[in-house]
Amino acid sequence: MKTHQHLSKQAKAIGYISFLAGIFLVMSSCSANNMRANVRARKGDIAVAGVVPVTRQNLSNTLEIASEFVPYQEIDVHAKVSGYVKKLYIDWGTHVRQGQLLAVLEVPELLAQVNRDMAAVQRAQKDVERVQQELARDQSAYQVADVTYKRLYRVQKLNPHLVAQEEVDVAHGKDLESQAAVSADQAALAAAQEELAADKSTLQRDEALADYARITAPFPGVVTRLDGYTGALLPAGTSSSKSDLSLCHLAENDILRLVIPVPEEFVPDVKVGETVNVKVPALNKTFEGKVSLTSDQIDLSTRTMHTEVEVKNPHYEIIPGMYAYVDLPVRRAVNTLAIPIQAVVRSGGNSGTVLVVNRSHTIERRTVRLGIETPNLVEVLSGLKEGEQVIFGEQSGYRPGEKVQVRVLNPMEFTEKGA
The missing domain is CATH 2.40.420.20 (conserved putative lor/sdh protein from methanococcus maripaludis s2 fold)
Known part of the structure; x- marks a missing residue:
C-alpha cells in the first residue's frame, strides 16, 4: 500500500514538471524573436x-463557370424542291464556303414545266405582235375613213347639191366603224400584253424553282452529318415534319459559343464586350473569349442570367461539345x-x-x-x-x-x- 502511494506521488511530480516544461517552451518560442531583436539592439546589429x-494596380476577382462549346450557328440543310440527288459534292467533315455548291437535284417534271413556260411566253409574244399589226392596220383605215367623212361633211355644208346626204352618212358610218376597230385592237393588245406578263412571271417562278435544284451553303461551316447520298430522294423542306430527310447538317465552327449561367449576385459585374479567359482541359490550352450578349433577365427558376461568350476558332482546334471553364472577371478595382x-x-x-x-x-x-x-x-x-x-x-x-x-x-x- 505504501509502495502504491509512493509511485502515485512520483507520477504527479513528473506530470507537474512536464507541464512547467511545456509552458517554458511556449514562452521561449513566443519571445524568441523579440529576444533576438533585443540582442540585436544590445549589440548594435x-x-x-x-x-x-x-x-x-488594376485588380479583379474571377468567377469560374463550366460550360461546353456549341457552334455559332447550325442547321439541317433541306431541299426547297423535291428531287433525287444527281450530284453530291460533300462528305462528312467537308469545310465549305458560303454559296458553295453542295449538291444538284434531278427534277424532270420541273424542267418540263420550264420548257412549257418558255413556249407559252413565245406564244404570248407572237400574239402581242399580231395584235400590234392589226392595230396599226386599223388605225390607218380609221385615219382614211375619218378624213373622207370630214371632207364630205364640209363640202356638203358649203354646197348641199354637190354631195348627197347618203354619201355623207355612209362615210360617217365607216369612220365610226374604223374607230371602234381601233378601240377593240387596243383592248386586245392590252390583254395580250397582260397575258405575256403573266407567262413571263410563271417562267421566272419555275426557273427559280429549277435553280433550287442546286443546293448551296447558306454560310461557311463544316458538314458534321451527311443524310442524303447520290440517288436519294429529298423531299421539299417546306413542312414542319422533323422526319423529312435533309441533305446534311451544317455547323459554323470557326466561331464557337459558350452559354454560361451567371449567378444573380454577379450579374452587375458582367459587361458585354469584355475579354475573358477560356480554359479547355482537353487541349490543355487557354483561349481568349469575349462576352457577346446577355439575356438581361434573371431566370426565376435558377436565379441566373443567360450569358454567351464567343471564342474564335480559326484553326478548328476546338471541337463543339468540348468542356471549358470561363474565368469571368467580377468585382474590379482600377x-x-x-x-x-x-x-x-x-x-x-x-x-x-x-x-x-x-x-x-x-x-x-x-x-x-x-x-x-x-x-x-x-x-x-x-x-x-x-x-x-x-x-x-x-x-x-x-x-x-x-x-x-x-x-x-x-x-x-x-x-x-x-x-
Whole structure:
C-alpha cells in the first residue's frame, strides 16, 4: 500500500514538471524573436528587411463557370424542291464556303414545266405582235375613213347639191366603224400584253424553282452529318415534319459559343464586350473569349442570367461539345493601392496589420482595411499611402521601433498579369 502511494506521488511530480516544461517552451518560442531583436539592439546589429512598395494596380476577382462549346450557328440543310440527288459534292467533315455548291437535284417534271413556260411566253409574244399589226392596220383605215367623212361633211355644208346626204352618212358610218376597230385592237393588245406578263412571271417562278435544284451553303461551316447520298430522294423542306430527310447538317465552327449561367449576385459585374479567359482541359490550352450578349433577365427558376461568350476558332482546334471553364472577371478595382498578400497579417474580417518601414528606416505597425484579394495581391482601402514600403514575409522577427536595413524586392514579381 505504501509502495502504491509512493509511485502515485512520483507520477504527479513528473506530470507537474512536464507541464512547467511545456509552458517554458511556449514562452521561449513566443519571445524568441523579440529576444533576438533585443540582442540585436544590445549589440548594435541592424537586421535586413525585405520590403515592397505600395503601388497602384488594376485588380479583379474571377468567377469560374463550366460550360461546353456549341457552334455559332447550325442547321439541317433541306431541299426547297423535291428531287433525287444527281450530284453530291460533300462528305462528312467537308469545310465549305458560303454559296458553295453542295449538291444538284434531278427534277424532270420541273424542267418540263420550264420548257412549257418558255413556249407559252413565245406564244404570248407572237400574239402581242399580231395584235400590234392589226392595230396599226386599223388605225390607218380609221385615219382614211375619218378624213373622207370630214371632207364630205364640209363640202356638203358649203354646197348641199354637190354631195348627197347618203354619201355623207355612209362615210360617217365607216369612220365610226374604223374607230371602234381601233378601240377593240387596243383592248386586245392590252390583254395580250397582260397575258405575256403573266407567262413571263410563271417562267421566272419555275426557273427559280429549277435553280433550287442546286443546293448551296447558306454560310461557311463544316458538314458534321451527311443524310442524303447520290440517288436519294429529298423531299421539299417546306413542312414542319422533323422526319423529312435533309441533305446534311451544317455547323459554323470557326466561331464557337459558350452559354454560361451567371449567378444573380454577379450579374452587375458582367459587361458585354469584355475579354475573358477560356480554359479547355482537353487541349490543355487557354483561349481568349469575349462576352457577346446577355439575356438581361434573371431566370426565376435558377436565379441566373443567360450569358454567351464567343471564342474564335480559326484553326478548328476546338471541337463543339468540348468542356471549358470561363474565368469571368467580377468585382474590379482600377488603379487602386495594393500590396502582396505575404505582407499582411489578417486580424479578422476585412482588416489586417502590416509593418511599415518609414523614411528613418524604423518599423511601424499599421492597421489597414482590405478590399479585393487576388492570388498575389490584396487591395488596401486605408492605412497606407502610395510609395510607402512594407515588410514582405514573416513579421514575427521584427518589432515596432526597430531600425532595419532595407532591401527592396522586385514589385513586378507580385504584379497582376494583364493588369
